[in-house]
Amino acid sequence: MAPNQLQPPRGTHDLIGEDFARHQHVIDTARRIARLYGFAEWATPIFEDTRVFSRTLGDTSDVVTKEMYTFEDRGGESVTLRPEGTAGVCRAFVSNGLTQGNLPRKVFYAGPMFRYERPQKGRQRQFHQIGIEVLGAAEPLADAEVIACGWHIQRELGIEEGTVLEVNTLGDAPSRDAYRAALVAYFSAHREALSAESQVRLEKNPMRILDSKEAQDRALVADAPTIFAQLTDEARVFFETVCAHLERLGVPYRVNPRIVRGLDYYSHTAFEFVTERLGAQGTVMAGGRYNGLVEAMGGPPTPSVGWAAGIERVAMLLEAVGGAPAAPRPVAVIPVGDAAEAAALDVLQALRSAGVVAEIAYKGNLKRRMERANKISARYAVILGDAELAEGRVQLRDLDSGTQESVLAAALPARFV
RNA sequence: GCGGCCAUAGCUCAGUUGGCAGAGCGUCGGCUUGUGGUGCCGAAUGUCACGGGUUCGAGCCCCGUUGGUCGCCCCA
Missing domain, CATH: 3.30.930.10 (Bira Bifunctional Protein; Domain 2)
Structure with missing residues (x-):
C-alpha cells in the first residue's frame, strides 16, 4: 500500500x-x-x-x-x-x-x-x-x-x-427479582472465589457473572441456582x-x-x-x-x-458451506467491425429484453473481446461480422465446449429461455 | 479501554549472523491482423505500513504511530 x-x-x-x-x-x-x-x-x-x-x-x-x-x-x-x-x-x-x-x-x-x-x-x-x-x-x-x-x-x-x-x-418481573436476589446471595457467599471482574459484576450486574469466561467463575456458575426455581x-x-x-x-x-x-x-x-x-x-x-x-x-x-x-x-x-449461489453467466456479444458494432446493439437489446444477461466489450478486436468474454465468465459468445450481417445471422459459440454454430439473429433470444 | 501476535509487488508468501528486493499466482505484451479458456516466449509493478533511533550499512535490531489479527472488557 x-x-x-x-x-x-x-x-x-x-x-x-x-x-x-x-x-x-x-x-x-x-x-x-x-x-x-x-x-x-x-x-x-x-x-x-x-x-x-x-x-x-x-x-x-x-x-x-x-x-x-x-x-x-x-x-x-x-x-x-x-x-x-x-x-x-x-x-x-x-x-x-x-x-x-x-x-x-x-x-x-x-x-x-x-x-x-x-x-x-x-x-x-x-x-x-x-x-x-x-x-x-x-x-x-x-x-x-x-x-x-x-x-x-x-x-x-x-x-x-x-x-x-x-x-x-x-x-x-417477580421471577426476575427473586432470581436476582438468589444469585446475589449465592455469589456473595462465595465472593472471595470470584474473579476480580465478577466481584465488580456482583455489584453492578450480577446476572452477567453467569456468562463469565473466567475459569474460576465457571466452576461457581456451574453450581449456581437457575431461574427455574424462582419462576x-x-x-x-x-x-x-x-x-x-x-x-x-x-x-x-x-x-x-x-x-x-x-x-x-x-x-x-x-x-x-x-x-x-x-x-x-x-x-x-x-x-x-x-x-x-x-x-x-x-x-x-x-x-x-x-x-x-x-x-x-x-x-x-x-x-x-460454499458461499452464495453463483451469478448467472452472461452472453458476450462480439462484433467485428464498425457496422457489426452498431448491429450488436440490436442483439444486446433483444437479449436483455428477453431477460438474458448480455454484455459487450467496449473496445478491442475479436481476440481481445474473446479474452474479455472469458474473464467475465461468459457462457456463450455471439459473434457477428460483415459476413454474418449480410445474412441476418450470428455465430453462437459455446465457450465451455468450444463448439460454434450459425444462428438466425432473430431466433437468438429464444435459444436462452 | 487493556494485553499477545502480525504488516515485504494487485494476491499468497520467502528473504540466512544486519551486506545489491525475491518466488508463485495475477496483470500486460508477443507467438496468433475473424476466435477465448490449456501451451511457449517476454515485460512491468515495491518510500519493505508510517515516523524516528542504533549502525560504515536496516526489510531484519530499538522506540513511537497507524492498521490488521487473537483474547479480555462489553455485548443494546
Whole structure:
C-alpha cells in the first residue's frame, strides 16, 4: 500500500465481489423467508435522537458511556448512529401512530449499525444486521414463530448445522427479582472465589457473572441456582408453551439457563443461535421478549419479541458451506467491425429484453473481446461480422465446449429461455 | 479501554549472523491482423505500513504511530 494511500476508517470494511455476494444473499434470503411469515420490511434512519438509545439503555453501562457514535449536529442536537435496530423500530412504531389497532405489527429490517469498539473478527465498528420484531403480541406463539423464522432463514442458507439454538427464560418481573436476589446471595457467599471482574459484576450486574469466561467463575456458575426455581407459575407455563411450540414447529433447541440479558425491559424468552466457528464472537443471532421497551419509548405497554443477526457473522458461516449461489453467466456479444458494432446493439437489446444477461466489450478486436468474454465468465459468445450481417445471422459459440454454430439473429433470444 | 501476535509487488508468501528486493499466482505484451479458456516466449509493478533511533550499512535490531489479527472488557 502506497504511503499516502487513504485507508478505510478503523473497523469499517468494503463489500466487494464475493463478500458482497454473500452479504446480499443473506439479506435476500432473510427478506424472502420473513415475508413467508408475514413480516413487512421497514427502513428507519441510521441515526436517531440520542435519547432513542440512551432512554432505553440506562446511563451507567459501557454501552452508553463508550460504545455509541454520538455527536452534535450543526443545530446542536445530540444524535447517535444507531447501534442496533430494535430501538429505532420501536421509535418508528410510536412516531407513526401504529400503537393502536392492527396488532401485532410484524417488521423486518436490514441495514448498517455502528458501535465504537475495538474491532476483531465478526465485530466491526460499522457492521450490518438483519432483524425481525413482532410488536404487540403477548402470546408465546409469537416467541416461537420469531425463533422459527430465524431458524428457517439459517436452514435456507444452509448454515443451520453450524449453529445451535439455546433458549432460556428470564421470567416475569417477580421471577426476575427473586432470581436476582438468589444469585446475589449465592455469589456473595462465595465472593472471595470470584474473579476480580465478577466481584465488580456482583455489584453492578450480577446476572452477567453467569456468562463469565473466567475459569474460576465457571466452576461457581456451574453450581449456581437457575431461574427455574424462582419462576412464577405464569412464567413457567409461558416458557413451557414456547418450548412446546418450538417442538411442534420442528425447531431443534436446547435449554441454556445461563443466557442472560442486562436490561430490565427484557422478560420471558431469551435465545441465541451460537457457533463454535467464529471464536469469541460466536453469537450469530440473538433475541428475546422485551415487553417494556415500547413503553420506555413513550408508547403504550406493547409486549414484543424479536431478534437480530449479524450479517457478517452469518456470511462467514455461509462462506464455510460454499458461499452464495453463483451469478448467472452472461452472453458476450462480439462484433467485428464498425457496422457489426452498431448491429450488436440490436442483439444486446433483444437479449436483455428477453431477460438474458448480455454484455459487450467496449473496445478491442475479436481476440481481445474473446479474452474479455472469458474473464467475465461468459457462457456463450455471439459473434457477428460483415459476413454474418449480410445474412441476418450470428455465430453462437459455446465457450465451455468450444463448439460454434450459425444462428438466425432473430431466433437468438429464444435459444436462452 | 487493556494485553499477545502480525504488516515485504494487485494476491499468497520467502528473504540466512544486519551486506545489491525475491518466488508463485495475477496483470500486460508477443507467438496468433475473424476466435477465448490449456501451451511457449517476454515485460512491468515495491518510500519493505508510517515516523524516528542504533549502525560504515536496516526489510531484519530499538522506540513511537497507524492498521490488521487473537483474547479480555462489553455485548443494546
